[in-house]
Structure formats: C-alpha cells, structure tokens
Amino acid sequence: MLVEALALSALLFTIGVVGVLTRRNAIIIFMCVELMLNAVNLSFVALSKLYGAAGQVFVVFTMAVAAAEAAVGLAIIIAIFRHQRTVNLQNINLLKG
Amino acid sequence: MQANQFHSLAYAFGFYFFGLLALASAIAFVTRKNTVAAAMWLVNVMFALAALYVMLDAQFIAAMQVLVYTGAIMVVFLFVIMLLNLGHPSELADARGKWGYLLALLVGLAMLAEVMALNRSRTIEKMIPPDLAARAAEAAATPMAGGIIGPVAAPLFKEYLLAFELTSVLLLAAIVGAVVLGKRRTDAR
Numbered sequence: 001m002l003v004e005a006l007a008l009s010a011l012l013f014t015i016g017v018v019g020v021l022t023r024r025n026a027i028i029i030f031m032c033v034e035l036m037l038n039a040v041n042l043s044f045v046a047l048s049k050l051y052g053a054a055g056q057v058f059v060v061f062t063m064a065v066a067a068a069e070a071a072v073g074l075a076i077i078i079a080i081f082r083h084q085r086t087v088n089l090q091n092i093n094l095l096k097g
Numbered sequence: 098m099q100a101n102q103f104h105s106l107a108y109a110f111g112f113y114f115f116g117l118l119a120l121a122s123a124i125a126f127v128t129r130k131n132t133v134a135a136a137m138w139l140v141n142v143m144f145a146l147a148a149l150y151v152m153l154d155a156q157f158i159a160a161m162q163v164l165v166y167t168g169a170i171m172v173v174f175l176f177v178i179m180l181l182n183l184g185h186p187s188e189l190a191d192a193r194g195k196w197g198y199l200l201a202l203l204v205g206l207a208m209l210a211e212v213m214a215l216n217r218s219r220t221i222e223k224m225i226p227p228d229l230a231a232r233a234a235e236a237a238a239t240p241m242a243g244g245i246i247g248p249v250a251a252p253l254f255k256e257y258l259l260a261f262e263l264t265s266v267l268l269l270a271a272i273v274g275a276v277v278l279g280k281r282r283t284d285a286r
Contacts, residue, residue: 014208019127021201053248068271075278
C-alpha cells in the first residue's frame with residue numbers, strides 16, 4: 001500500500017498546485033495550500049511505516065505550522081478585505097506597478 | 098490463511114475506497130465556485146485522509162487530523178468566509194483565464210509524469226528494507242510501550258524536544274500576529 005499512498009499524496013499535491021494556479025479567490029488559494037500540506041503529511045505517515053515513528057512526529061509539527069499559518073493568513077485576508085472590500089486577487093494589484 | 102486473505106482483501110478495498118474518496122473530493126474542492134461548498138469538500142478530503150492514517154497504523158495522527166484540521170482549522174476558514182460574507186455572485190466567477198489553465202495543466206502533467214517515472218523505476222520498492230516483514234511481525238508480537246501514542250510521544254519529547262518547545266514560540270507569535278493584524282485600527286493620533 002506504500003506505493004499507492006505515495007501516488008495519492010503526489011496527486012493530492014498536484015491538485016493543490018493546480019488550484020493555486022487557477023483560482024483567484026484568496027481563501028480558496030489558501031485552502032489549496034492546506035491541501036498540499038495534507039498531501040505531504042500523507043507521505044510522512046506512509047513512509048513512517050518503513051522508517052519508524054519519527055515521520056509521525058514531523059506530521060505533528062506540520063499541523064502546528066499549518067494552524068499558525070491559517071491564523072496569520074486569515075488575519076491578513078481580513079485586513080486586505082477591510083481595505084479593498086474583496087478577496088479576489090485580480091483586484092489586489094498594488095505591487096503590480 | 099483464508100481469513101488472512103479476506104482481511105488483506107478488505108484492507109485493500111478500504112484503502113482504495115478512501116483514497117479515491119480523497120481524490121474525488123479534492124477535485125470537487127478545486128472546481129467548486131461556491132467558497133463554502135469548496136470548504137466542505139476539503140473537510141471531506143481531510144476525513145478520508147484520517148481514515149487512511151488509521152489504515153497506515155497512525156491512529157494518533159488520525160485523531161489529530163480530525164481534531165486539528167477538520168475541527169479547528171477548517172472551522173476558522175468557514176468562520177472567515179462567513180465573516181467576510183463571500184457568498185455574493187461577484188466573488189463567484191473567480192477562475193483565471195486561458196494562460197492560468199494552461200500553466201496549471203502543464204504543472205499537473207509534469208508532476209504526474211514524475212509520479213509515473215518514480216513508479217516505473219521501482220525506486221520505492223528498492224527503498225523498502227528486505228527485512229520489513231520480519232520487523233513488522235516482531236513489532237506486532239511485542240506489546241508497544243505506552244500503547245498507540247508511545248512510539249510517537251517518545252521521539253517527540255526526547256530527540257525533538259527543542260523543536261517541540263520552539264513550536265510553542267511559533268504558536269505564540271502566530272496568536273500575537275493574528276490579533277495585531279485582525280484588530281480594527283483605532284487611530285486617535
């Protein structure tokens with residue numbers, strides 16, 4: 001089942017990348033990043049069957065980082081929304097020049 | 098032998114079922130126009146992944162997945178979607194144009210090709226140590242110290258203790274940052 005788990009992890013990561021590249025809603029892009037983190041977690045867990053439980057420890061750290069990232073990122077999205085009244089990234093082009 | 102065979106068949110069925118469920122939910126997630134629907138599909142992906150974690154003998158991680166990801170992070174996402182009232186139609190048509198799709202297609206195809214190449218070259222099979230089955234049988238025979246959580250907790254509080262403590266600093270910084278960023282400015286000056 002290891003090969004299947006790693007293939008599923010790669011596919012989920014790819015779907016996350018495609019979501020980031022094709023969507024413009026900042027919250028959806030953010031959720032795609034979470035999907036990518038989940039895909040990596042699946043690889044960690046699958047490989048921890050081979051290389052001991054340290055992989056699962058890294059998953060715990062990844063979850064902590066994901067939680068911190070979600071808190072700060074959503075606060076940034078709220079701050080942007082307050083200024084621009086939108087979360088559509090096409091309308092947020094301050095740095096485009 | 099008969100029971101063992103049935104067990105492995107049921108295991109494979111469950112594994113493929115939850116794997117395909119996760120894959121289908123992920124595809125539904127990136128294609129939904131409605132933000133709330135997308136979030137609910139992502140919750141479905143995370144539940145399916147939790148089931149896969151149980152099947153991969155990572156019960157503690159599965160519990161954390163349900164509690165932290167689906168229970169906390171996704172609730173925060175839904176809360177922000179509700180707070181910003183993102184249901185109106187002007188926000189719904191949000192897909193990028195032709196070039197975005199082309200780029201995404203290329204990246205997706207490249208990553209799929211990598212997976213296929215990895216699978217073809219049998220790199221993963223070579224990574225599996227030859228005594229894996231013996232080791233697994235031995236691990237199953239000897240009762241684990243501390244049950245299911247013991248094997249995860251021991252390295253977490255021994256080898257990775259510094260990283261664990263630094264995680265608390267990271268979470269504190271995240272809390273302070275979120276409060277500062279989310280606070281409404283009251284510019285008296």
